[in-house]
Amino acid sequence: MRTDSTQRAAAEPVGQAAGPLLPPGDVADAVGTFLRSSPAGRRWDVETAFDWAAADADRLTEGQRSAVAFITYIEDHLPGYFGLYSRRFPLDESVDLDTFVHNRELYHFTVRWAEEEDTHARALFSYQVAAGLSESARLRAELGREGRKPFTLPHEHAVSLFAYALVQEKATQIYYQQLRAVVDEPVLVEVLGRLSRDEARHFTFFADLVERSLRRHGDRVVEPIRDVVAGFRMPLADTMRGYWRWALKIADAAHYDHTDAYEHLIRVVNRAVDARTDRVDELTRFVAACRTPAASQAS
Ligand SMILES: [Fe+2]
Ligand SMILES: [Fe+2]
Numbered sequence: 470m471r472t473d474s475t476q477r478a479a480a481e482p483v484g485q486a487a488g489p490l491l492p493p494g495d496v497a498d499a500v501g502t503f504l505r506s507s508p509a510g511r512r513w514d515v516e517t518a519f520d521w522a523a524a525d526a527d528r529l530t531e532g533q534r535s536a537v538a539f540i541t542y543i544e545d546h547l548p549g550y551f552g553l554y555s556r557r558f559p560l561d562e563s564v565d566l567d568t569f570v571h572n573r574e575l576y577h578f579t580v581r582w583a584e585e586e587d588t589h590a591r592a593l594f595s596y597q598v599a600a601g602l603s604e605s606a607r608l609r610a611e612l613g614r615e616g617r618k619p620f621t622l623p624h625e626h627a628v629s630l631f632a633y634a635l636v637q638e639k640a641t642q643i644y645y646q647q648l649r650a651v652v653d654e655p656v657l658v659e660v661l662g663r664l665s666r667d668e669a670r671h672f673t674f675f676a677d678l679v680e681r682s683l684r685r686h687g688d689r690v691v692e693p694i695r696d697v698v699a700g701f702r703m704p705l706a707d708t709m710r711g712y713w714r715w716a717l718k719i720a721d722a723a724h725y726d727h728t729d730a731y732e733h734l735i736r737v738v739n740r741a742v743d744a745r746t747d748r749v750d751e752l753t754r755f756v757a758a759c760r761t762p763a764a765s766q767a768s
Contacts, residue, residue: 481621485564485572486557489686490627491678493567496574499681503578503674507585507667515591519659524600528654532722534602536648537657539719541593543641543704544664545612547586549620550704554579557630578674585667592660600656618708623700626693628682632734633697635675637704639730642668648723676737683741683749691748698734698756703727728761 526534558572558579594612597603603611624630645665649658682690706712720726735753742749 481553481556481623482625484556485559485568486627486630487625488627489682489689490568490571491681491685493570493574495681495685496571496678497577499674499677500574500578502677503670504581506670506673507581513588513663515588515595518663519592519595519656521595521599521656524596524656525654526600526602529600529652529657530722532718533648533652533654533657535715536719536722537593537597537602539715540641540644541590541597541608542612542615542709544586544590544593545616546620546705547583547590548616549618550586551579551583553620553622553630557627582671582674585671589664589667592664596657596660600654615705615709618705620704620708624693624696626690626696628679628686628690629693629697631675631678631682632694633701635672635679635737636697636701636727636730636734638668638672638675639733640703640727641665642672643729644723644725644727647725651723672733676733679734680737680741683738687742688746688748691752694734694738695752695755698731698759701727701759726761728759731756731760 529537554575558575560569560572560576564572594608597608598605622630622633624633642665645661645668649661649665652658652661679694683694703716706716709715735756738749738753738756
């Protein structure tokens with residue numbers, strides 16, 4: 470596995486993500502479930518949800534401060550993530566009518582998702598400034614230096630992009646929960662609680678798409694899902710300076726390992742498939758073997 474931050478991800482395929490795509494009605498059902506999971510009364514905003522005046526970085530350890538700075542970078546890269554969905558699920562005449570209709574349904578999710586992730590970025594920015602971890606102008610410039618770097622994924626298939634997001638959302642949710650459990654600063658605890666609940670809903674949506682894809686298309690989507698785990702890299706791993714050193718440090722601060730998210734992918738696969746095939750069995754074995762303890766024993 471490559472471990473230095475200077476190497477870039479493989480080139481991104483151009484244009485529409487490859488099928489087999491879900492029928493638009495399936496996407497619409499998944500989007501409806503997602504939107505119902507955050508009715509107006511349960512939504513939150515940066516301006517009113519937290520007691521910013523009480524935020525206090527003096528109550529954080531050095532590792533916890535570093536973790537907050539790190540996750541702010543990850544959340545603040547939202548324009549890159551949103552841009553990828555715009556490129557790979559185009560909403561114009563470059564795609565045929567059926568594909569457009571699929572993409573149009575997905576877009577109902579993508580815009581809400583983007584709004585929530587942008588809110589996460591703003592919440593962490595506000596926390597850093599309010600708690601005295603950073604200062605607005607400096608933080609804006611620091612985030613901008615990383616934020617303008619490209620975000621790409623090498624995957625050809627739509628289901629691969631969904632499986633990638635499934636793992637990434639679950640990994641983020643686990644990280645926020647575990648960091649929250651060790652932090653002794655009420656405002657940050659509250660922020661991490663809000664964020665982890667949103668990430669759990671995002672995970673559920675992508676899990677729904679992957680599960681529906683397996684049910685509809687069976688063995689045809691096994692290989693694209695396997696590819697995601699085979700080459701998995703967290704966002705910004707290829708572009709952010711010092712990513713790996715920093716990632717190890719923050720993992721330590723929250724007793725975290727992103728491969729913990731893989732068991733949730735295995736669960737999705739097992740739930741989706743009634744009649745198991747050799748290819749599905751091979752996929753679940755492979756994903757399990759990619760968990761860190763198994764991987765480190767093998768090397
Ligand atoms: Fe987020
Ligand atoms: Fe998310």
